Amino acid sequence: MSPLLTGTGLHRSYGPTPALRGIDVEIGEGEIVAVTGPSGCGKSTLLHCLAGILKVDSGEVRYRDQDISLWTEAARSRLRRTEFGVLFQFGQLVPELTAAENVALPLLLAGSGRREARKAATMWLGRFGVGDLADQVPGKMSGGQQQRCAVARALVTEPKVLFADEPTGALDVLTGEQVLTEIVHVTREQGTSVVLVTHEPQIAAYADREIALRDGALDPSGLGLGIGS
Numbered sequence: 001m002s003p004l005l006t007g008t009g010l011h012r013s014y015g016p017t018p019a020l021r022g023i024d025v026e027i028g029e030g031e032i033v034a035v036t037g038p039s040g041c042g043k044s045t046l047l048h049c050l051a052g053i054l055k056v057d058s059g060e061v062r063y064r065d066q067d068i069s070l071w072t073e074a075a076r077s078r079l080r081r082t083e084f085g086v087l088f089q090f091g092q093l094v095p096e097l098t099a100a101e102n103v104a105l106p107l108l109l110a111g112s113g114r115r116e117a118r119k120a121a122t123m124w125l126g127r128f129g130v131g132d133l134a135d136q137v138p139g140k141m142s143g144g145q146q147q148r149c150a151v152a153r154a155l156v157t158e159p160k161v162l163f164a165d166e167p168t169g170a171l172d173v174l175t176g177e178q179v180l181t182e183i184v185h186v187t188r189e190q191g192t193s194v195v196l197v198t199h200e201p202q203i204a205a206y207a208d209r210e211i212a213l214r215d216g217a218l219d220p221s222g223l224g225l226g227i228g229s
């Protein structure tokens with residue numbers, strides 16, 4: 001079976017600073033892959049390039065056999081609204097909107113009607129145990145509740161790939177593991193692939209496979225955090 005998403009020969013620099021120095025990766029359908037490595041090794045840059053948020057300097061990012069690195073920003077942005085979900089360490093909810101309005105937003109941007117979007121948002125908040133907070137603004141919620149809303153917002157469009165950059169990094173260990181367990185449960189149920197950036201072994205342990213980076217390249221030792229070995 002061909003992989004859902006592949007990166008081939010990915011290079012990306014920030015001015016004179018090389019962040020990715022020729023990386024090859026494959027993400028299979030429904031696979032949960034942890035991207036690990038020390039601070040500054042290029043984990044977030046890789047995630048941003050695979051998600052089409054950042055353009056690579058050279059190399060190919062193929063999604064379903066299309067080279068999205070050649071696409072315009074508008075086309076990649078459309079892809080992120082429909083096929084991809086993105087989740088960051090700090091949920092980045094819109095502070096003025098309620099939980100339900102935040103979660104409904106990607107659906108409204110993709111053209112859904114208000115009622116339909118609100119209904120789906122409520123259902124997804126419920127799936128992550130925060131259905132009773134639908135009318136609450138983020139400032140009135142705990143960090144774990146906010147991140148659960150952010151997860152619901154990332155998954156409400158039922159994306160094929162979830163890109164999660166240290167999604168539990170701002171939470172205490174117990175809450176972080178609870179949220180990650182819920183993410184894994186729901187993405188497995190939906191058959192969603194997950195690219196999970198983390199530097200924590202106990203978080204990476206939830207993945208099927210690990211891609212270990214060092215200095216912008218695949219870690220030549222292949223040891224990483226030792227997931228799946």
Ligand SMILES: Nc1ncnc2c1ncn2[C@@H]1O[C@H](COP(=O)(O)OP(=O)(O)OP(=O)(O)O)[C@@H](O)[C@H]1O
Pocket residue numbers: 014017018019037038039040041042043044045046199
């Ligand atoms: N916006 C930027 N401008 C300049 N240099 C950057 C920028 N973003 C990242 N870098 C550099 O690119 C390299 C890779 O950074 P990246 O954030 O991808 O690493 P990371 O492994 O995700 O790090 P961390 O675990 O600390 O978040 C580092 O040397 C970093 O300093």
